[in-house]
Amino acid sequence: MSDLALRRRGPLSSLLDAVYRRPRLFLAVLLAAPLLWLGVVYLGSLFALLAQSFFSLDDFSGVIVREFTLSTWVQLMAPANLDVIIRTVLMSALVTVADAIMAFPIAYYAARYARGPMKAAFYLLVMMPLWSSYLVKVYAWKLILAREGIDTWVLDKIGLKPLLDWYLSLPVIGGPSLSASYTGTFIVFCYVWLPYMILPVQAALERVPGNLIEASADLGASQGATFRHVILPLAFPGVVAGSIFTFSLTLGDYIIPQIVGGSQYYLGQAVYAQQGTAGNIPLAAAFSVVPILIMGVYLTFARKLGAFDAL
């Protein structure tokens, strides 16, 4: 029998067998294609892009001068550009904190109390908005926040319209309508990235062993103390894992502030404008380095806090 099986093998399949028997070679064969695309083409073009930040744009001819210079970086440090960077980082941080606060009760309830069909329902109710169309979600908020939209209508019905008017009259966070203010941008960012926070936090909470909580209670800790000293520290890597998404996604988004928000630029928009209409690829590249650097630092800390195991 085995003799028959052996004779039936073609040269290709004996080659594959031979490859499988050498683990290193087998690994190399498996990884060749993914690495060729991601490691060589993708990573290569990423570095090629970043290297361009050391070129400069000739202001008169609009041609990129391919000589090493730091002038683009000096240009990036101009107050107007620094403004863009600070505004974006601030927004990302605020969105991350708000999402963590909103995500925690949902994740906590789903991980600790929901059982059976209820648990499945919770999971699906988080997954659906996560995977449903990004543009549709942004669009929905434009409808909601528009001046004649639902928020105004609802607030008018319950008699809180003056409160909205007062809020919109505030400096910085106000504006002509919610859909043209920082607050509007903030709300949409929070909304769109919220599921990215819920899932890792829930995953981390699921892994908190039930007997630890019981032990804490047996040792006389109140529910609050158990939460602070046992659950929260153990769930924290999940929060950090979620924050990687909320922070990074806000940092690079250029569509949300374009559709809902004032006229101020965010990092993504700056990159988009520089590479597109302005045709200043070196400055666009320098702008791109900023979120990569920030995320690099962020990921290093996240790894130290154990967030990668919580992904």
Add this chain to the structure above:
Amino acid sequence: MRSDEPSLLLKLSAIGGLIFLHWPLAIIVVYAFTTEDKSYQFPPPGLTLHWFSVAWARPDIWAALTLSFNVALVATGLALVLGTLAAAALSRAQFWGRDNVSLLLILPIALPGIITGIALRSAFNLMDLPYSVFTIVLGHATFCIVVVYNNAVARFRRLSPSLVEASFDLGADAFQTFRYVVLPNIGTALLAGGMLAFALSFDEVIVTTFTAGQQTTLPIWMLNELVRPRERPVTNVVAVLVMAVTFFPILAAYWLTREGEHVAGGSR
């Protein structure tokens, strides 16, 4: 097991959070039926099915829909192959640079989409590839790999290596082992990963704006309508359509990974 009850505050904030996640999607559906086409007036002055027939008759919507569907299909196929290969390689083996490879897989979605988009655009420029459906597909496949990988690697880890060894010992060749031993065990995970990759690709707009030429995928069509609205109710109808198209793959992916919890020979 757990005798403690959730506090009212926790219950309310959890349910409130879920409502917050869903009501904007419900709003979109309502607006698709509105009779008001100039503003975002709420509540809608009347309800009509008129916009569905208008959208149905628009060739540009059909073209965008077809393109998005095809792109998602091919990109998912590419991602399935590359993601499975990477998952097979990284699931058990320990080798130098392993963490870097997994980081590399995550990079296209961990970095802001605009950076991935511009980097790919300059790469295509460098390779003298004209922007086309092909470049859109390549861009989508790049960030879909990780979705397939994530689903496949979890399953590979539970698949006992002794199954593969047994198959070889019993005289099966590499193809037969893959076809009859490995594939049945990872099949549902691949299908789930593929569904999610499809939904991701079908919906992607940021990378697409950089890798597309004159082609208009459905998300690009929507973005154009958002920036320069022409017929708002038609956009609402398309939004509902996009929701429906992505809804079913997600639901299916969920059921597939749920049903496939138990793998033959799994150590856990």
